[in-house]
Ligand SMILES: Nc1ncnc2c1ncn2[C@@H]1O[C@H](COP(=O)(O)OP(=O)(O)OP(=O)(O)O)[C@@H](O)[C@H]1O
Ligand SMILES: O=C([O-])CC(=O)C(=O)O
């Protein structure tokens with residue numbers, strides 16, 4: 001005799017019951033005495049006949065498993081809001097279908113090949129879900145002045161599914177299902193691998209040189225802008241677009257840059273990985289549904305085909321990686337690197353071009369604000385402490401890496417932070433530690449295969465491990481991320497030679513000298529190929545991202561600092577007691593004390609003495625910091641080695657600055673002479 005427990009049965013609402021039988025196949029009682037599979041009819045019992053029922057919860061309102069599953073998800077269209085009619089009688093109300101069509105047309109235009117007549121056909125939704133296949137589709141027809149040689153190609157017949165502005169949860173599912181190396185860590189972050197490249201590839205950056213950019217941009221020695229021609233850009237663009245369209249699906253993010261509403265830039269990122277989409281979701285400003293509805297045409301588009309290499313037979317290509325910027329077309333193409341930082345910093349380069357045109361200074365700096373509204377900027381090259389020191393529990397975080405300084409004050413360009421994770425500890429950096437939770441992207445970290453606990457000390461994949469999280473994950477983030485004019489401008493250098501003082505007060509000319517020099521010891525890994533700290537000079541603390549000559553940015557900074565009475569500081573977050581190898585990195589708690597003393601104004605009025613060679617003003621005392629470390633010579637046991645190293649570094653500064661001696665800053669040459677005199681003297 002069969003015995004069936006109630007919970008294995010489910011009513012389908014018309015007197016039939018499906019249930020799992022002993023051998024795993026479903027038997028159905030069909031109401032005529034015999035089950036379809038030939039077994040005797042099973043009588044179901046009515047209430048009150050002695051059978052035990054568990055009626056404590058009402059039955060599920062579904063007749064099939066599929067229906068049950070469909071109940072689980074509520075219809076929501078955060079990316080396709082229905083336009084309201086608040087606009088009054090004359091408001092144009094687009095139907096949802098019409099709106100989706102327009103949106104798809106815009107995406108289709110982004111993805112269009114510029115050499116073929118038709119395509120691509122784009123459709124919204126996940127190809128894995130059959131119910132989401134072609135309802136609304138769009139493709140662009142091009143009728144160029146030339147006669148296309150191919151009127152129909154297979155690629156024009158195929159659908160490209162578009163996963164548009166997915167939520168972090170949806171992107172997690174996509175990553176875990178389709179991207180090897182995606183895992184959920186014990187704190188809920190998405191662990192991911194960026195592939196062979198674990199840092200940016202500045203030598204593979206190309207910028208289109210045309211009639212306009214030839215005059216406008218900084219080219220030649222020391223410049224990060226390596227030229228390519230328009231045609232080669234189109235070759236790479238076509239390569240990227242064809243690659244993306246060959247996929248079953250692409251991710252599209254429509255987002256913003258810059259919290260200053262007057263200078264907001266609309267960006268579209270087309271990519272092939274959920275990792276890239278979630279990274280940009282975190283790093284760019286996330287639009288509200290209303291803002292997205294009125295998004296329209298993007299101001300700038302990234303085609304990230306990083307999985308696919310560039311073709312080395314193509315002119316200007318010197319490796320399989322190419323990051324190409326075309327300012328006239330307002331487009332960027334990425335081939336041959338999946339390192340997500342290329343997108344972040346590619347857009348930053350664009351801002352370094354667009355903002356100065358509007359008399360706005362773009363800055364590779366962190367930024368925070370005290371309770372009294374005092375704003376500090378933290379300039380510095382990669383790994384010098386912008387994120388670590390701007391994330392300060394006692395202050396409001398405006399942003400950790402990219403800002404604008406306008407007539408009205410400062411604004412963050414981004415919507416998220418990108419922290420270095422190597423040796424991250426809860427004690428030293430609690431706010432960053434706590435931000436690494438659900439929604440955060442953890443790149444190239446190593447974790448315990450069972451507990452999924454991250455080992456932040458592990459460099460097996462790279463030293464440049466990173467976390468990208470939305471800025472609101474930092475509890476005292478200031479949203480919107482804008483603030484008044486800066487009071488302090490802190491230049492961070494991580495001095496691997498161990499001869500720069502932990503803190504120096506700078507006059508304006510010195511500030512400009514060190515800003516233009518942009519010295520640090522590059523910390524391993526952020527730029528591909530660098531494995532040990534090496535002395536580096538990078539103009540404006542970000543030569544890899546600036547588009548105009550460094551003196552243009554320097555002149556603007558000098559103007560603004562003078563106008564708003566900001567004080568400049570040089571803070572060495574690097575070595576003390578000897579060079580890299582023999583000395584040690586200055587303890588983070590000491591650096592924090594120094595920064596506190598800058599913020600609260602106490603350091604401005606401290607007692608100072610002038611150093612040899614660099615002529616830096618150094619305080620004799622800082623609260624909470626051992627006084628002997630304030631002058632580096634005290635921390636070296638070998639004084640001769642110290643002096644030699646000091647002169648060596650000074651020589652490097654001098655040699656580096658030779659490139660800038662013939663440039664003028666400001667209307668007269670006066671500041672230039674002062675700046676030249678503000679360097680090391682020996
Ligand atoms: N004294 C110190 N001051 C600042 N940071 C320190 C100090 N000692 C060690 N560190 C470590 O140095 C790293 C600074 O990295 P951070 O993420 O702040 O760099 P960043 O300037 O933001 O660079 P990027 O532009 O690449 O994001 C952190 O890992 C931090 O823990
Ligand atoms: O771009 C990156 O990879 C990280 C970063 O912020 C920098 O290098 O300045």
Ligand SMILES: [Ca+2]
Nearest residue numbers: 387401418419
């Ligand atoms: Ca950072």
Ligand SMILES: [Mn+2]
Nearest residue numbers: 364381382401
């Ligand atoms: Mn940076």
